[in-house]
Amino acid sequence: MTDNAVEIRDLVKTYGGGRSLFGRKAGEIHAAKGISLDVKRGETLGIVGESGSGKSTLARILVGLEAPTSGTMQIDGKPWEELAAAGSRAFGRTIQYVFQDPVASLNPRKTIGDILDVPLRLLCGYDAGKRASRKKELVDAVQMPLDTLERFPHEFSGGQAQRIAIARALAAEARILVLDEPVSALDVSVQAQVLLLLQSLRDELDLSYLFISHDLAVVESISDRVAVMYLGEVVELNHAAKLFAAPQHDYTRALIASAPRLDTSGMA
Amino acid sequence: MTDMALSAPAPRKRRSNWQLLMANRLAAAGLFIFGFIVVLAVLAPALPLPNPDITDQPNRLLPPFADGHLLGTDHLGRDILSRLIWGTQVSLIVGVSATALAAIFGSLIGLVAGYARGATDSVLMRFVDMLMAFPYILLAIAIVAALGPGLLNALYAIAIVNIPFFARNIRGVTVSIRNREFVDAARLSGKSHPAILFTEVLPNVLPVIVITMSTTVGWMILETAGLSFLGLGAQPPTSDLGSMLGQARAQLFTAPHASIIPGIMIFVLVMSINLLGDGIRDVLDPRLRSGALDRPMPVTKIDRKTKPANEIEDAPALVVENLSTGFDDGRSIAPAVRDISFRLRKGECLGLIGESGSGKSVTALSLMGLVASPPGVITAGGVYIEGREVLGLPEHALIALRGARVAYVFQDPLTTLHPLFRVGEQIAEAILVHESVGRTHANRRAVELMETVGIRDAGSRANAYPHELSGGQRQRIGIAMALANDPDIIIADEPTTALDVTVQAKILELLHDLRRQRGLALLLITHDFGVVAQVCDRVAVMKDGEIVEQGETSKVLRNPQHDYTKRLIACVPELGEGQAFLDRVRPLFEGAGA
Numbered sequence: 001m002t003d004n005a006v007e008i009r010d011l012v013k014t015y016g017g018g019r020s021l022f023g024r025k026a027g028e029i030h031a032a033k034g035i036s037l038d039v040k041r042g043e044t045l046g047i048v049g050e051s052g053s054g055k056s057t058l059a060r061i062l063v064g065l066e067a068p069t070s071g072t073m074q075i076d077g078k079p080w081e082e083l084a085a086a087g088s089r090a091f092g093r094t095i096q097y098v099f100q101d102p103v104a105s106l107n108p109r110k111t112i113g114d115i116l117d118v119p120l121r122l123l124c125g126y127d128a129g130k131r132a133s134r135k136k137e138l139v140d141a142v143q144m145p146l147d148t149l150e151r152f153p154h155e156f157s158g159g160q161a162q163r164i165a166i167a168r169a170l171a172a173e174a175r176i177l178v179l180d181e182p183v184s185a186l187d188v189s190v191q192a193q194v195l196l197l198l199q200s201l202r203d204e205l206d207l208s209y210l211f212i213s214h215d216l217a218v219v220e221s222i223s224d225r226v227a228v229m230y231l232g233e234v235v236e237l238n239h240a241a242k243l244f245a246a247p248q249h250d251y252t253r254a255l256i257a258s259a260p261r262l263d264t265s266g267m268a
Numbered sequence: 269m270t271d272m273a274l275s276a277p278a279p280r281k282r283r284s285n286w287q288l289l290m291a292n293r294l295a296a297a298g299l300f301i302f303g304f305i306v307v308l309a310v311l312a313p314a315l316p317l318p319n320p321d322i323t324d325q326p327n328r329l330l331p332p333f334a335d336g337h338l339l340g341t342d343h344l345g346r347d348i349l350s351r352l353i354w355g356t357q358v359s360l361i362v363g364v365s366a367t368a369l370a371a372i373f374g375s376l377i378g379l380v381a382g383y384a385r386g387a388t389d390s391v392l393m394r395f396v397d398m399l400m401a402f403p404y405i406l407l408a409i410a411i412v413a414a415l416g417p418g419l420l421n422a423l424y425a426i427a428i429v430n431i432p433f434f435a436r437n438i439r440g441v442t443v444s445i446r447n448r449e450f451v452d453a454a455r456l457s458g459k460s461h462p463a464i465l466f467t468e469v470l471p472n473v474l475p476v477i478v479i480t481m482s483t484t485v486g487w488m489i490l491e492t493a494g495l496s497f498l499g500l501g502a503q504p505p506t507s508d509l510g511s512m513l514g515q516a517r518a519q520l521f522t523a524p525h526a527s528i529i530p531g532i533m534i535f536v537l538v539m540s541i542n543l544l545g546d547g548i549r550d551v552l553d554p555r556l557r558s559g560a561l562d563r564p565m566p567v568t569k570i571d572r573k574t575k576p577a578n579e580i581e582d583a584p585a586l587v588v589e590n591l592s593t594g595f596d597d598g599r600s601i602a603p604a605v606r607d608i609s610f611r612l613r614k615g616e617c618l619g620l621i622g623e624s625g626s627g628k629s630v631t632a633l634s635l636m637g638l639v640a641s642p643p644g645v646i647t648a649g650g651v652y653i654e655g656r657e658v659l660g661l662p663e664h665a666l667i668a669l670r671g672a673r674v675a676y677v678f679q680d681p682l683t684t685l686h687p688l689f690r691v692g693e694q695i696a697e698a699i700l701v702h703e704s705v706g707r708t709h710a711n712r713r714a715v716e717l718m719e720t721v722g723i724r725d726a727g728s729r730a731n732a733y734p735h736e737l738s739g740g741q742r743q744r745i746g747i748a749m750a751l752a753n754d755p756d757i758i759i760a761d762e763p764t765t766a767l768d769v770t771v772q773a774k775i776l777e778l779l780h781d782l783r784r785q786r787g788l789a790l791l792l793i794t795h796d797f798g799v800v801a802q803v804c805d806r807v808a809v810m811k812d813g814e815i816v817e818q819g820e821t822s823k824v825l826r827n828p829q830h831d832y833t834k835r836l837i838a839c840v841p842e843l844g845e846g847q848a849f850l851d852r853v854r855p856l857f858e859g860a861g862a
Contacts, residue, residue, distance in 0.1 A: 261843060
């Protein structure tokens with residue numbers, strides 16, 4: 001047992017490459033080329049990179065939605081293969097995932113109460129009374145009103161829906177959360193609120209986050225350490241402040257230089 | 269707390285499904301006719317009708333309105349009215365049961381194939397393909413021939429030949445729903461695959477099943493009648509609309525009423541069901557309900573109380589005065605943007621910034637009357653291009669301005685470029701719409717334009733399809749199309765939102781250079797203050813459909829006057845600020861209730 005929430009070693013994921021019916025070899029896409037990362041307990045590890053850099057592939061493998069081609073992973077001290085063999089419930093209890101598009105991640109034909117009920121029933125095994133009280137606690141924890149439970153997803157704005165999605169991830173009582181672009185679809189003021197919420201939840205519930213985003217400033221604001229991904233590889237990993245103050249890799253420098261800033265004149 | 273007000277938004281006033289169905293006159297008529305026929309068929313045993321199977325040779329082939337036989341008698345002297353009502357009952361039962369059977373098995377196959385994919389999908393769908401390989405009615409006849417004639421066997425045959433129709437439809441919908449994030453989310457919540465299929469996917473597929481059923485019932489009744497007509501369905505003496513028609517065809521010339529009456533009944537029944545089915549589809553399909561599939565008018569409806577001046581003196585490239593646009597929801601016009609005024613000089617860049625729902629895009633589209641109508645209505649104000657009011661122009665004149673004087677660049681070129689045409693052709697087409705130059709000349713110009721927007725090796729890239737280009741290159745093509753006719757004004761609606769930061773930087777640079785070189789007036793719509801800071805001379809901040817603040821970019825950013833602008837700017841995290849950002853914004857949201 002180490003003090004790492006997540007340990008990834010030499011993770012490789014290749015798509016395609018199978019042989020077609022007539023023996024032609026299909027093109028291969030290397031989504032992850034030997035990624036090694038650790039997320040410490042109680043830490044937020046930020047991952048930045050552009051589209052196609054393999055961020056989301058990494059996230060989906062971690063939560064068991066996809067299988068790696070090779071490499072080893074330890075999640076909360078348990079090997080990935082062990083969790084995979086035990087089925088999706090074992091994953092759900094250990095690690096949870098918050099999706100980029102909160103509205104798409106909520107079934108439009110179910111009430112929020114029904115949606116929150118599923119992990120409480122299947123992952124935690126609570127009885128009806130306990131589920132009802134937990135649902136109220138969860139809605140309260142993400143700062144939403146109680147009548148949220150009877151409403152349908154389309155009645156909420158993007159920021160509210162993301163709070164609900166976070167509540168669902170918390171319902172499983174997993175200690176590790178993978179947040180895949182959780183604020184990218186939100187307006188700036190809502191984005192700031194959700195970031196504040198994530199920060200306070202992490203401190204209260206002692207959670208570990210893997211925070212994925214393409215927005216450097218957002219990642220910097222919430223992360224302890226940041227990994228920069230480029231074409232399926234981690235090219236740089238450092239403490240947030242150090243990484244942005246003194247980037248080592250050329251790609252990191254290019255990324256920082258391209259980020260739009262408010263102070264065009266350098267005197268804001 | 270603006271977006272996050274503690275109470276969820278009030279439910280929007282929507283007409284109920286029933287009201288919507290009734291508003292569709294044809295569907296309502298279909299419903300009433302079908303309802304009447306069903307009631308009649310159900311009440312058949314209780315109605316004072318003579319026995320439909322008793323023959324009465326002396327009174328054979330009586331014409332309609334004969335004594336005691338309202339619709340006359342057939343070749344065996346049986347009462348046609350009685351046989352018609354009993355026959356309708358049989359046809360309805362068979363048609364509806366066949367639909368239900370086909371729907372259950374077809375949907376099941378479609379759901380499993382679409383959800384499981386892979387080998388299961390292949391096996392199931394090849395089985396369905398096999399069913400489809402035979403001509404439809406021939407297969408039904410073959411099945412009945414194998415099972416032996418009879419109503420029940422006809423029912424099975426019709427159900428089986430209709431399974432592919434349901435299976436293929438439902439599979440398509442299931443595949444798209446399976447890839448939605450909420451299915452992954454349900455898996456992470458611990459649901460098993462069967463549970464996901466039946467509790468998460470099925471509720472979302474159900475409307476499609478209902479729509480498919482409502483549009484096929486009529487068809488199935490027709491097929492039952494067809495099989496009975498051929499003598500493979502209902503066996504004498506059971507009456508059924510198809511067999512009545514079949515038996516009466518021998519007397520088509522001597523006693524036409526015996527075949528015409530069941531024929532009319534089949535027509536009315538199937539017609540009413542189809543009208544009702546179309547109505548149900550319109551109500552259940554949210555895209556149809558929102559009017560998204562209606563063909564919009566070529567120019568937004570313009571309904572201004574007061575007409576603004578036709579021309580204004582020494583105006584810059586673009587002047588917008590008191591523009592208001594709303595959406596007509598049937599009872600009133602809900603305003604989307606109110607009282608928008610701004611000016612844009614040649615060579616200048618104005619940023620229009622605001623959060624989602626603030627009316628930025630509606631403003632941009634209103635300028636050239638591009639807001640979809642219905643439901644969009646321009647209710648007030650004027651748009652002046654080079655001093656001339658354009659919204660009051662005749663339709664063709666306004667359409668001619670689009671692309672020629674004012675061009676648009678949209679957010680995601682993958683959705684605005686046609687996927688089946690080469691990008692070079694699409695740029696050339698934009699030229700040919702406004703100028704009658706030759707194809708080859710237009711193609712050459714297209715390649716030149718691609719070079720202008722910085723596409724390397726433009727000559728060969730012109731032959732690429734949109735999906736073969738990267739997001740940044742596609743946006744360059746979008747810009748090239750906008751430049752095709754040397755416009756004076758370019759309206760760019762979130763041109764870099766779908767792009768990576770490094771690509772965004774290059775596209776913004778391109779827009780900046782083009783503006784310099786060509787003296788373009790650029791209206792840049794964005795939600796990103798960083799983008800505004802980089803390229804815009806002036807900025808207008810929009811909130812809830814109104815411009816709350818307008819001024820020079822550096823002044824507004826450094827010293828915002830309006831509270832909303834202040835908040836917006838404060839919420840933008842700055843690179844290098846680190847975790848201090850969250851400490852800085854925390855006070856903004858405290859004390860507001862959250």
